Amino acid sequence: MSPSLLILTDFFRAANDALDYATNLAVPLGARLVLLHVRRDSILDPEMFTGELSDLSKEATKLALSRVADDLAVPVVVEIGHGRVAFAVADAVSRHHPLLVVLGRPDYSATPGELVQTTALDILRTAPYPMLIVPHTVASNAVPRRILLALDGEDFTLGPHAGAIRQLLRTLSAELTVLHVLSDPTDPTREDEVLESVRRTGLSVDLPGPLRFRSTVAGRPAEGILHAAQAADTDLVIVLARPRSFWKQLFSKSVTAQVLLRSTVPVLVLPTLA
Template sequence: MTPSLLILTDFFQAADRALDYATNLAGPLGARLVLLHVRRDALTDPDLFTGGLSNLNSEAIALALSSITSNLPVPVVAEVGHGRVAYAVADAVSRHQPTLVVLGRPDTEATPDELVSTTALDILRTAPYPMLVVPHNVPFTHPPRRVLLAVDGEEFSLGQHAGAMRHLLDALHAELTVVHVTAAPAPDADGALQSVQRTGLTTDLVPPIRSRSVVAPAPADGILQVARPADFDLVVLIARPRSFLGELFHHSVTAQVLLHSAVPVLVLPAAE
C-alpha cells in the first residue's frame, strides 16, 4: 500500500505552507497526498475567535481544490469533509491510514493561548495520531535535515506507529539529536537516549544519533530554547495520553511547544 500524508487546508497562508512542506516530504517517503478541506460551522467553531474561517460555497471549494491539485508534482486526491474538524480528520484517517496528519499553524501571537484555535489539540484528543504542525511563517519547506527529538526520560512506546516513524526518519537521512530537559543537572545523561533506542525508533539510522541535556525551569521553555531555526529544522515530541486528555491541556508541554515553536513540530502520541 502506497503511504500517504493527510493535509488539512482552509486555503489560508498557514495551510499553503503546510501543503508545500508536505509536498516536499512526500518525495523521499514515496507518498501520495490526501488534501482535506472541512466545511465548518462558524457558530460553534473555535476559529471564530481568530477570524480563521473560510466562507466559500461548494462550487468555490471545488474550484480551489482543483486549482491546487492540478499544480502539485506528486499524486494527490482531494476530499471535502463537514462539521467539526477533529471528527472529519478521524474519518479520513480511518479510510486512508496516512503516515502523518499535516496542518498549518496560523499567526496567533497576539491572541491569548486560551483563545487560540485548538484544531491541533482537538485532533489529538479525538483521534490521537502522528501529527505535523507547520508554522505559517516557517522559513523553509524542504525536508528536515536536523531533527530534535524531545523526551522526558521515561520509557515509552509508539505502538502501531513505530514502524512508520522509523521509516520516516530513515527516509529523511537527517541528523537526529535527542534532548532531555530537566529542572536540575541530570546524573544520568544517557538515560533519555537509551529510552529512545529501546523503542527501536532509531535502529540502523545514519548518521549517528546525538544527545544532550538542557536545564530549564519548565520543559517547554527548554525545548523552545533549543529548537531554533538556526540549529534545527524539526522538533519531535512524544505526547503521552495524560498530556492531551487532561483539563489543563493548554498548559501542557505539548500545547506550549505547538503554539510557540518557530520550526515545524511532529507530535507522536505514545501508546498507553
C-alpha cells in the same frame, strides 16, 4: 499502495505554506497527498470567533481544491469533509491510514489566549495521531534532516505508529539528536538510559549516524525545548503527547501544547501509549 500524507487546507496562507512543505516531504517518501478541506459552519467551532474560516461555497471549494491539486507535483486525492475538524480527520485517517496528519499553524499572536483552541490541539485530544505542525514562521520548505527529539527521560512506546515514524526518519536519512530536559539542576544526566529508551522503540535503526545527546535544565520544560529547537542546527523538533500529561490536563499546562503553539520550526507530535 503507496504511503500518504493527510493535509488539511482552508486556502489561507498558513495552510498553503504547510502544503508546500508536505509536498516536498512527499517526494522522498514516494507518498501521495490526501488534501482535506472541512467545511466548518458550527457556531460552537472556537475558530468561528477568530475570523479564520473559509466562507467559500461547496462548488467554489471543489473548484479551488481541483486547482490546487493540478498544480502539485505529486499524486493527490482531494476530499471535502463537514462539521468538526477532528471528526473529519478521524474519518479520513481510518480510510487512508496516512503516515502523518499535516497542518499549518497560523499567527495567533493577536488572538486572546482563551480563543486559541487550535485545530491541532482539538485533533490530538479527540483523535490522537502523529501530526506535523508547520508554523507560519517557517521560511524554508527543505526536507528536514537535523531532527531534535525532546524527552523527559521516561520510557515511551509509540504503539502502532512506531513503524511509520521509523520509515520517515530512515527515508529522510535524519541526524537524530535526543534532548533530555531536566527541571532540577541537581538531577543526574542519564545519557545512557535516555538513549536506550529511544533504541528500544527502533527509531534509531538504519539512521546514517549515531544518536546524539544533549541535555538542558529549564524550570519550564517547554522553554528548554523551544530554546534548543531554535538553534541553527535544528530543522524539526519531535515532542511526545503522553495521555497522562496531555489529555488529562489543561492544554495551557501541557508542555507539548506550549511547544506546538510557539515553536518557530516544524513540530512533529507523537502520541504515546504511556
